[in-house]
Amino acid sequence: MTTARLIGRLNQALSPDMIVVCDVGDCLFAAIDLRVHEQSEFLASSFYATMGFAVPAALGCACARPDHRVLILVGMALFK
Numbered sequence: 001m002t003t004a005r006l007i008g009r010l011n012q013a014l015s016p017d018m019i020v021v022c023d024v025g026d027c028l029f030a031a032i033d034l035r036v037h038e039q040s041e042f043l044a045s046s047f048y049a050t051m052g053f054a055v056p057a058a059l060g061c062a063c064a065r066p067d068h069r070v071l072i073l074v075g076m077a078l079f080k
Contacts, residue, residue, distance in 0.1 A: 007033045010071070016040055018069045019061045023054035027073040041068075 007030055014020070016037040022028050022044040036042045043061065045053045058072045 003030050004033075006030070011035050014040065014071070015069070017067065018071055019043065019058075019065060020071045020073065021054045021058040021061060022073040023075070024048055024051055025075070027075060031073055041065075 003026075011034060014034065014036060016039040018037075019041045020031070020034060020036055020043070022031045022042070024045060024047065028044055028046060031042075031044065034042070041061075043057055054072050054074050058070045061068070061070050
């Protein structure tokens, strides 16, 4: 699976009730191509000292917005 194909599939699955939380690194660069809906939220930290931010941030999002689904992007070292 390529990164482009994965992002394409994620774009098909994203809905207005989703919160996308993205960790630093390759997944953040790939997330540039995500089409997040107007009513959705996208959270990311772009500094490498915050590596590991996504999982606890997603837990906080789930507690704060129980009516939304949380998508966590971590890693993404995909190859052709």
